[in-house]
Amino acid sequence: MASFKPTKVQFLPKLGEKVTEETLYWKNYKSPVQIKEFGAITKIDFSPLPPHNYAVTASTRIHIYGPHSQEPIRSFTRFRDTAYGGSFRGDGKLLVAGSEEGLIRLFDISGRVALRQFAGHSKAVHVTSFLSDGFRVVSGSDDLSCRVWDVPSAVELSSLTEHTDYVRALAPSKLNPDLFVTGSYDHTVKVFDMRSGSSVMTMQHGHPVECVLLYPSEALLVSTGGRYVKVWDLLKGGQELVSLKNHHKTVTCACLSSVGNKLLTGSLDRHIKVYNSSYKVVHNFDCDASILSMAIAPDDEALAVGMTNGVLSVRHRRHQKDKETLTSRRRRGPSYQVFVKGKNFVPRQDDFLVSKPVKQYLRKYDKQLKSFEVSKALDTALQTWTRTSKPDVTVAVIIELNRRGTLKNALAGRNEESLTKILNFLLKHIFDPRFSRPLLMVGDIVLDLYQQVFHESPVVERLLQRLMEVLGREAELQQELLQVLGILDTLFASLTPRKEVMAHAAPPVAQESQLQAA
């Protein structure tokens, strides 16, 4: 005697993004922590030393946050005007920042007052950074110049004025203390060498450059500007490797993850895109406002995003441990013990074992189907919870009923309330390509069965009216899509070159036959 085979719920893959390792990795962030700042956040920089505090430059102050604190653990407020580009030195002890008035200030992170002030720029300094030896500071300003300053003596070492527009991007080399890369609104990216005192390489980005970024190997350079992200190969003399256009507004910031050097770009279109090593977008973070700055902590522990509305949102990485504590807490309880009672008993050698037949557990609708209670089975499948969270189960039961030839019986003899349920379900799911076929059949049967009595219930009548409207709209849409498809087909057909089907060596007999076939 074969056992009852339960209804098979078809697993239909959803169209859209495919789940890969990368998406799983990037999905593994907790929901963001929002911190309100006083103005637009223009720069975020993580300290290279643990515990990886980060400096957030917004309005006239720089706040330093701890990795998990929501309140700043330190703040630098001695700016008369807007501060820009606060960034740490390689040892995490000093911080340099430019400002709207053109002054560059150097802070000890444990102090409040600026240790040094570098004066010389005539306009706002938007980007500042330490060179990798730690004794020099480089700055880029709206007065079209880049200057290098000596920290101990607070003296300007050199001034480079090769750019013809605002300098808004800067990246010092970590391997060579004399190299740095600047990007400017004159659409160029330049690599400067302090030893020669001039630029050694110039790349045309084609749009005002908002951000430049060097890969840790320093063979690749990323520049963002306009809607484009471009990757340059420095070893090949600044050849463009790839140009990415995945944002639909200006790309303002870019950073590299420390695990696998994945590129992340943030844009005014409120999205952060994560690229894999072949520069395909693998993940997308959505934010509430246009993104101005972004930084990722070492080991990708946290992703901090600064936005135009002054909100700093920090996403922390979810760890396996957190998940475990959650699930273990849920599982603990006496009921589990009851279920496993005696399950791990090992019979001794001379025990006589009486095997109990394994009981087949069936879902409620399966039990009802087993006893041919078709209406009840449909009711069970249409219960609110199943209907809303597992519509595929409901549809599977409908398909099973149809296969048994009893769908009409199951739908017949219903009152207004249960009919409303069915019609609502139809309204919600009839356009899902996975379900539309069985649901259209249900619609037909319902119309056949109840057409005499529809007018008695205004609720059902209204639902039907809506169903008719949406169906009409969908039909129109489908027709239009088909038209587009037809247009595309003709375009493709005219584009593809006419290919000779026959092999050249084919004998005349076969050619004749082809003619016949044609």
Add this chain to the structure above:
Amino acid sequence: MVETSDIRVVRCGGSKVNLTPPIISSDSRFVLCTSGDLVKVYSTRTEEWLHSLQGHTNQVTGITLNPANHLQVYSCSVDGTVKLWDFIDGILIKVQLVEVHETVEIFLSSGLCVSACPECFQLVSVHLPKSAEQEVEAKEMSAVSSHISKNPSCTAFGRGGEYIAFARHLQLNVYFFRKQKTYSFSLKATDKKGAKNAFTCIACHPTDDCIATGHEDGKIRLWRNFIHKKEYTYSTQHWHHNAVNTLCFTPEGTHLLSGGIESVLVQWQYGADNRKEFLPRLGGSILHISASSDGQLFCTSHSDNKITVIESSFKVCGVIQGLVKDAVLTDLMIDPRSKALVLNGKPGHLQFYSLLRDKHLYNLDIVQQEYIYEAGLDQFEVVKAAFDIKGSWLATVEERGKKSSDLEFFLKLWAFDERTQSFVLNTTITAAHTDRIISMCFSSSEETTMLVTAAEDSQFKAWCQGADADTQQDQNFWSCDFVGSYHKLNPTNCSFSADSSLLAVSFQEVITIWSPDTWEMLTTLCQPPGVIRDLCFGRLSCSKYLLGTTTKNLLCCWNLLTCELEWSTSVDVSKLQPDPFSENVAAFSYQSKHTDLFVFKPSEPRPLFTNKNVCSEKVHRAVFVPREEPLNSCDESTQWLNRSQLYFLTQNMDLLTFSTATEEDRMLSSSKQLVIDDSVAVTPFYLLLGKHRQQQQKLNTQSHPVSDKPQQTQGSVTIKELLHTPAHVLPAASVLCSMFVNSFLISNTGVQQDPLSWLT
């Protein structure tokens, strides 16, 4: 043309076991059933086929236990004989020729036969003469009724054979042997509620005067008091929703068993009509039910060629499955691993059947849905299946909705699991094509497996395992690799060449040749009009040839190197089957109501072997089955059977094969060797034990070479006889005593060794 006589067509394996009710021997150890012209004996405990009773020359139509001796069984056959067998040893005891104007059809109980005329079935009582001869002619017979239903379950013997009840359409007749009188009762065709009252089966209560009748609308009526013509009564019960196929009373008469198309065995308590027990989901619809004489076991035979053995506690304890071939939709296939024949089995399943042992191996559930036994319900059926060359993949197509407009079908791919030794579902493709899949084949190369499906939506698709590179997880799933079409024509066939370097897809009248590596169409071949029906590549030395058959009675062979037609001939080929182990190709042609077979090599248009009039029906399915050990026949006409054997299925669902003379000789000699004590169920364990025992016996005789009682061997026969004969049949003890004592004496003829004999 070579015409030979030493190759003959043999009906092989898997005849129906469900034609007549099976019977259980009185000790409940054996189940006997008819199977073609044999009576097969199975063990109830192990479900093994023990042996068969051979001797009838035509379909056996009925068996029953000899009421006088429960170790004997009567069988009757269309050949007009009734035979008496000792079914434990398989010995034919007696043959009775029954001379009726037509053939004997049904055998019911001792002394009654039913004979058949072409237009009407007649019930005839035959007196079986008692004589010691082996072959007797039964001449004494009298007609009981000249019009009975042709359904044998519409006739039944009443209490102790006093009367016989038989029904036809709406009339129930009871014939009393003693009075030689028939009473008849009739029902109306329909009543107000639209019931259909035609009789479908009858059973008589073994001890009570009660007849149970089953009806077309599922009602069961219990008739009582039918000795009177007018004052008869009946009570009605209704559970079955379709016709009741069979009824059976348990030997004590406490219960009534009924079965119908729903495949539920229903047990009604006699007297308390409302108490029922059910045993659902037994398999195909129930055709016959029988009970053992002690009431401990029941047997049901099902429409899917199956016998189920059920304990009286309503638990299935054994299943005897024959080859199911009622509705074969798939091709005949050979599982490359088990070398089993694979075809449609029970609904929604594929069956694996060992032709060598004539034994059902297992069923593979393809549809995985509850089968509803209801007449006229359109359910999923497996319509196509294909194995890849190593047997590690199986592709199946299941279909539903042939009649209605919306066709539903699934393409499923199954991977062979080494651990469980069966196929496991890997991928289900819900909308593989927009219309019905017509043809399907796996590429035959060892390295890459590729499946090509051709469908009526004028496309063919190639499916590959893990072709989608984006998904980095399991690469084991199948996905579409290529979609091809040709001038919006409907494809009719697809076939891979032997080394999988070429794919041939026929579109109506045109054959296109594709390269599966680049998916480039290499060339097209066209022949004089006629839709391509079959397509196959040559093998081995003939791999440069492509064979095709058309609906316009043409068999063509192309040379693929020159792309020219090599030869063509005008034959109406219904099935073209290449042998995977040789160059040979078998073609079945149907002409003027009989089928001919041609076996040829594509390289030469002269056939190696022809067999005219193989059978009278069309042949659509055939398969070459590899032999376990190749024959080494040198005869030109039988050489093609050396490596493999050709099986084919006719339209009447007969599975036939060709056997050579040498093969039959070998079979005969091997069957003589194999003599097993059949009184014990043959199980592997038994065989092992038997061997062990034989060895032990040998050891015993070696260790005790001289028994201390040498005279025992002489006396033992008598003693045995004495001790084993029932006491009440023995003569008086005084008569026996002297004989008994004498048996212990040592005869004088032998050398006197021991003076101290027993009697001193």
